[in-house]
Amino acid sequence: MASPLSLLPAVEAVPFVRDLAAHGDRPAILTKDGQISYADLAGRVARTAERLGVGRRLVLVVGANTVDSLVAYLAALHAGHPVLLVPDGHDTAVASLVEAYDPDVVIGPAGGWRVEHRRAGSAHDLHPDLALLLSTSGSTGSPKLVRLSRTNVQANAEAIGEYLGIRDTDRAATSLPMHYCYGLSVVNSHLARGAALVLTDLSVADACFWELFRQTRATTFAGVPYTFDLLDRVGFAAMDLPHLRYVTQAGGRLAPERVRRYAELGRHAGWDLFVMYGQTEATARMAYLPPGLAAHHPAAIGVPVPGGAFRLAPVPDHPDPAVGELVYAGPNVMLGYAETPADLALGRAVEELHTGDLARRTPAGLYEIVGRRSRFAKILGLRVDPEQVEALLAAHEVTATCVGGDDELIVAVVAAADPRRVRRLVADEVGLPPRAVRVLALTELPRLASGKPDLAGLRALATAPRTTATPAGDEPSPTAPVGDLCRLYAEVLDRDDVRPELSFVELGGDSLSYVEMSVRLEQELGHLPANWHTLPIAALRAPRRPGGRRRSLETSVALRTAAIVLIVGSHIPLFTLTGGAHLLLAVAGFNFARFQLTTAGRRDRLRQIGAGLARIVLPTVAWIGAVMLVTDQYRPSTLLLVHSIVGPGDATGWHFWFVEALVYLLVALAALLALRPVDRLERRYPFALPLGLTVLGLLGRYDVFGFDARHDLPAALVAGWLFTLGWAAARADNVGRRLLVTVAAALTVPGFFGQPAREALIVAGLALLVWLPTVPSLGLVNRIAGVLAGSSLYIYLTHWQVYPHLRDWPLVALAASLVVGIGYAVLAGRVGRWLTHRFSTLR
Known part of the structure; x- marks a missing residue:
């Protein structure tokens, strides 16, 4: 047929x-x-x-x-x-x-x-x-x-x-x-x-x-x-x-x-x-x-x-x-x-x-x-003729010079043109996404002596660091233009490749830089948008509030601030309200989920975890090594961060249990997530996996195998479930999951220490972490909290050598401990940036 x-x-x-x-x-x-x-x-x-x-x-x-x-x-x-x-x-x-x-x-x-x-x-x-x-x-x-x-x-x-x-x-x-x-x-x-x-x-x-x-x-x-x-x-x-x-x-x-x-x-x-x-x-x-x-x-x-x-x-x-x-x-x-x-x-x-x-x-x-011989450019897979784009804009009475960049079309216009209108025209009619069209508003278009467009000069302008000028065409918010936010991100993250379409996480932000960024962003915008760290910079907008701006502070930053003050104050002792370090462990798990477990590929995730480990281990070892040079307070096992494994159980051996626990947990989780099946499992079940690991961690918390874990096992095995519970808190994206994490904390934390006040502090902190993204605050409080939270690791490291000399003046001891830790944080940051720039130059 x-x-x-x-x-x-x-x-x-x-x-x-x-x-x-x-x-x-x-x-x-x-x-x-x-x-x-x-x-x-x-x-x-x-x-x-x-x-x-x-x-x-x-x-x-x-x-x-x-x-x-x-x-x-x-x-x-x-x-x-x-x-x-x-x-x-x-x-x-x-x-x-x-x-x-x-x-x-x-x-x-x-x-x-x-x-x-x-x-x-x-x-x-x-x-x-x-x-x-x-x-x-x-x-x-x-x-x-x-x-x-x-x-x-x-x-x-x-x-x-x-x-x-x-x-x-x-x-x-x-x-x-x-x-x-x-x-x-x-x-x-x-x-x-x-x-x-x-x-x-x-x-x-x-x-x-x-x-x-x-x-x-x-x-x-x-x-x-x-x-x-x-x-x-x-x-x-x-x-x-x-x-x-x-x-x-x-x-x-x-x-x-x-x-x-x-x-x-x-x-x-x-x-x-x-x-x-x-x-x-x-x-x-x-x-x-x-x-x-x-x-x-x-x-x-x-x-x-x-x-x-x-x-x-x-x-x-x-x-x-x-x-x-x-x-x-x-x-x-x-x-x-x-x-x-x-x-x-x-x-x-x-x-x-x-x-x-x-x-x-x-x-x-x-x-x-x-390379290319002509002006044609391929941008995001689309072949674009810049001359045709210029003709298109001329039909709309806009004089422009266009040139293709690596991943974007550069459109230079005179300052009288509306960059936002130009960007929309080009994006709509060429078929490029708006993020791939960069509009430069210039006093005059670059030209050669012959009067022809100076394409090389325009490319030079296009390749200049974007943080030196506000990129026109990136629609600004009422109080914080995107260009200003790009400069802020570049300053905090010490990067010169900040673009409006990138987010804090995509730019490599971590839990330490998150603190400073959240505080300064709140200062710029007057509020912290939900999940701001995953939003493109261009999507951040300040709301119009007729009654003025009510200040707030990101909850994890508030908890880190409170915890480090409670830790130092209780050690002096100015007061006795313990539990801050264990609460910090839960906050660390919360931030681990947000900054290390991104949507990036498995290898990129492992690199992020490795970088996070380096930012903990290097300043810790440097400080302990410096102390060992002038005193006999610590042993080699402390320097190598293995004291909780090999001992001996001396009076100062427990000083860095928190750092050791955090390092062990990150190393173990990196090894686990390096396995392709586990990586896939985490992406498919981002809430169930940390909850399952919490159940396993509770075996150490309840000493199921009779090892007298409270004293003989490293803290990572005894208290690691708090880290994974914080991880689960970050993945609790609906009411049912938030309730589950809250109930889990309320059932498992009591009895862990036999100290009701200490246990109540940890349960309350976890509840705040789960239910409140931000807490009400004041501008001055935010600035102080940003500095303390961002320096919390360094304050924890250094306060052991500060407060013993000032115990007779508890308030002075607390202030001095905080100031020395902040100073060490500044020094470590500058050394870290210098080393980064040094190695990048050598490469």
């Missing part, structure tokens, strides 16, 4: 489209609503093709990741109509292309998916080989299009299918838009191999994307560099994706260290990473890096795709004679460009593609990109 498509008049069609029905009842499309077989898809394509007729016409199709859009695209290709594929959701760009090319048919969403026949025949002279028109400049509506033939489309689909080894059992999630040549190549190559498409417009940052991915047993997805930023944020490394076979990356350079990391991640998890290189002018792909080479050659784009070849054209005056312009030849090279409807009648004008990229060939036979 004839297939549905064979009933149409015989016309030139792209072979894989013509042969859709040959795959029979195999699944072709899977969505959240069900699946469509190849036979069903072929029928839908046939019916739409019949509506388009047999006389060749220019068909504009809005390229959305929907069944209707896919069917329209395939139907036009099958019926031999050249397809102008345009972006979905960019009405201005679509209108611009409709005006420029006057398509005969427009297919897109307009009160439902609709086929609009603008005329019975065609207004154009269409070359017989022309099959597809794609934009190279994102969503600007640029009239410059790439002309592709049926041979181009088919050849590239076959080449991609060959080097990826696509099977008819594969299922590719549409993680990129269909109008983008990379996203379209995923569609073409999988349909050419009889594989299935998991059709969705969800982002990889959306949990529903991964639910659909698992539900449909998807085997692959594609990503541009920004996709991998999102994967890091959503904890991709720990996801359980049993059917994932390979991941592809193109659309811009992925940093070599990230290529290596993802290649290793794939190797351990059982999937391959294909790094690829391409341009719209080559239909999609020109090169790929075999997965086995990614870990050792992460900077390479690899080798040409099957059927293609590279050569390096000499570049005059280039300092490296081994570098040339990368030139590609193959059956997927475009026919040429189109800039007006008259160009649609042209045949082949290009035999080989001058990519505009500078490259070299390595001794291993792999190609590496080392």
Whole structure:
């Protein structure tokens, strides 16, 4: 029996489209609503093709990741109509292309998916080989299009299918838009191999994307560099994706260290990473890096795709004679460009593609990109023409000079322009996310003596540290402009790479810097937004309060302040209210969950834990060593932080039990989380895991095995459950979980010491930690608390050598202990920054 498509008049069609029905009842499309077989898809394509007729016409199709859009695209290709594929959701760009090319048919969403026949025949002279028109400049509506033939489309689909080894059992999630040549190549190559498409417009940052991915047993997805930023944020490394076979990356350079990391991640998890290189002018792909080479050659784009070849054209005056312009030849090279409807009648004008990229060939036979010859830039996988952006802004009466940065488009405007308006215009019409558009408001645009734009000068302005000036276009809050907050973050974290789209956690903030940051941020904003440490700087806003600003203090900071004062005051003794150190242990667990257990990959987490350990161990050992040089107060076991294990039980041996316990716990947890299954377990059950560890820790608290743990075992085994309970408190994100943590504290802390006041202090502190993110305060109290909490470790270390000399004056002893500890914190901070800068300079 004839297939549905064979009933149409015989016309030139792209072979894989013509042969859709040959795959029979195999699944072709899977969505959240069900699946469509190849036979069903072929029928839908046939019916739409019949509506388009047999006389060749220019068909504009809005390229959305929907069944209707896919069917329209395939139907036009099958019926031999050249397809102008345009972006979905960019009405201005679509209108611009409709005006420029006057398509005969427009297919897109307009009160439902609709086929609009603008005329019975065609207004154009269409070359017989022309099959597809794609934009190279994102969503600007640029009239410059790439002309592709049926041979181009088919050849590239076959080449991609060959080097990826696509099977008819594969299922590719549409993680990129269909109008983008990379996203379209995923569609073409999988349909050419009889594989299935998991059709969705969800982002990889959306949990529903991964639910659909698992539900449909998807085997692959594609990503541009920004996709991998999102994967890091959503904890991709720990996801359980049993059917994932390979991941592809193109659309811009992925940093070599990230290529290596993802290649290793794939190797351990059982999937391959294909790094690829391409341009719209080559239909999609020109090169790929075999997965086995990614870990050792992460900077390479690899080798040409099957059927293609590279050569390096000499570049005059280039300092490296081994570098040339990368030139590609193959059956997927475009026919040429189109800039007006008259160009649609042209045949082949290009035999080989001058990519505009500078490259070299390595001794291993792999190609590496080392730079660009033109102003075109690839930003987050989107090829952007800065000149087209300038023209777009000129149409809105904005004079601008644009240049591409590493991960952003730099737009320089004169100060009279509204940076926020410019940013929105560019982001909306180019298709870039706002975070990738940086607007510089300047007194005048940089120009050369010839009057031409000074692009080098603009790049110099763009690469200057962002903390030296407020980045225009980042919408400020009423009382704290984002630029001011960036400078504040840079000062507190001692970093020069602070950007508005980054959060405190993403910038490497930890529990020590958190204290200063929370206090100073509250001072700037007048309040502390919930979970501010995970919010991008640009998302922090000061509320408008007609009655003035009520001050507050972050609860963990208040508890650290109170605890260190209680510890020192009780040791003097100025008063006797113990329990502060054990409360600090719970707060440490709370902060461990917030600053070490981020959404970053497993290795990054371990690096964060290691850095946290260093910030505890180094100042501790330095202080104990200094004391040992001038007194005989401590032993080598104290210096090595093993006194609670090896003894002896002398009078000063217990001084640093808290530090030892904290170090042992962090080392043990780092070892545990280094195991991939445990890391995955924590990400999947972030509340249940610390609660389970608390149950295990209670074995030591209740001396289940009869070891007289209260005296013979290290404090980490006896009191470690307080740390994990604090960890669970940080993960208690609903009322039920908060109640569970509170009840657990109320049941397990009493009886631990046999001192009701001490136990009540710890239970009350944990309850505050669970239920109140902030506590009411005063500006002066906040500043004092910030200094004390930030110096709490150093005060704990040094007070043993201060207060004994001043016991006759208890208040003086307390003040002196606090001041010396604060001084040591300042000294340690300066030494730490000096060492960091010293090592970075040496590298």
